[in-house]
Amino acid sequence: MTRINGFVGRRNFFKLVGVGSVGIGATAAASGLLWGEDLAVAQQPSNTNVEQRPKPLNPQAALKSLKEGNARFVDGKTLNPNQSKLRLQETSVAQYPFAAILGCADSRVPAEIVFDQGLGDLFVVRVAGNVASQTAIGSLEFATAVLGAQLIVVLGHARCGAVAAAVKGEPLPGRIGVFVEEIKPAVERVRNKTGSLEENSIIANVQYQAQKLGESSTILRTLIKENKLQIVGGRYDLSTGKVTLVT
Numbered sequence: 580m581t582r583i584n585g586f587v588g589r590r591n592f593f594k595l596v597g598v599g600s601v602g603i604g605a606t607a608a609a610s611g612l613l614w615g616e617d618l619a620v621a622q623q624p625s626n627t628n629v630e631q632r633p634k635p636l637n638p639q640a641a642l643k644s645l646k647e648g649n650a651r652f653v654d655g656k657t658l659n660p661n662q663s664k665l666r667l668q669e670t671s672v673a674q675y676p677f678a679a680i681l682g683c684a685d686s687r688v689p690a691e692i693v694f695d696q697g698l699g700d701l702f703v704v705r706v707a708g709n710v711a712s713q714t715a716i717g718s719l720e721f722a723t724a725v726l727g728a729q730l731i732v733v734l735g736h737a738r739c740g741a742v743a744a745a746v747k748g749e750p751l752p753g754r755i756g757v758f759v760e761e762i763k764p765a766v767e768r769v770r771n772k773t774g775s776l777e778e779n780s781i782i783a784n785v786q787y788q789a790q791k792l793g794e795s796s797t798i799l800r801t802l803i804k805e806n807k808l809q810i811v812g813g814r815y816d817l818s819t820g821k822v823t824l825v826t
Contacts, residue, residue: 580677609633619812636677638809641730645678648695661697670699679700679722682734683709683741688815690734693822702728708741708784709733711763721799729808731792731799734822735785736815742766742780762787785812787826 636644651657652659679702680690690703702722704715711733722728735742744751745762761781765787789812792799799817800809812825 583615597673631673632673635675635727635729638730638755641678641728641809642732644811645694645696645730645732645822649693649820651695652693653820657695659695659697661700666698672801674699674702674726675823676700676702676722676726676728678730678732679719679728680704680732680734681706681711681715681719681792682732683707683736683739685739687817688734688736693815693820702726706746707758708762709735709788710741710758711788711795712758712761716792716796717801719792722798723802723808724798729802731789731810733785733789733792733810733812734815735813735825737778737781737817739781739784742784743777744778745784746777782814782825785814787810 584798598653605690629718677700680694682688682690682703682705684705684707694701702718704718706712706715719731722770723731739816741759742762742765745766746757748763750756751759762784765784766780768787769783770776772779789810793812794800795804799808803810813822814825815822
């Protein structure tokens, strides 16, 4: 399979998608979006060679960088990397995020800050309850298959309102109930478990959404089989700022 620095070639992209893929493959084709070399090259200035593109971090190195960044954040020793004017100019012509985050839309959990990262470092998808919706899955397919990120972190957090609503199970107005319904299967998994149902559900939801990513997307599943992608879960503590991995 043709790849440029981890990027899937356009001809091979549809082989990777497969007939039963869930995500943005069909939408991309219908809208004329050309993935792979065309899209990757389109990000580059005309005088940039393929060899000059940074090599993607493998999943282990990417996770290590996130852990170190979070430790700096917790200790109050942030470096605030890649936030200079030069970095702004570099990322204006191309992006090479080393990791993708599926996080909650909660205003208290900004991924770039809690992991002490900068411009272009993380491809962040934020949905209430860190739900692996179809649009979220499609965005993460883009982050991995096209942009080359080899790590996805599903990031839940303490006192998540969306999870609390799923635990209560009460009718909700508007479209709020749509994403809450996506959390309820995780709640049922731990309903009879000892301890706090809400806290247990936060962990279960991270695990459930991470599992859903791997099972619902042919693209992500293929990358995992090729050892080009790892999906992990994490729980963010609102009081301490610490991210704990969820297995």
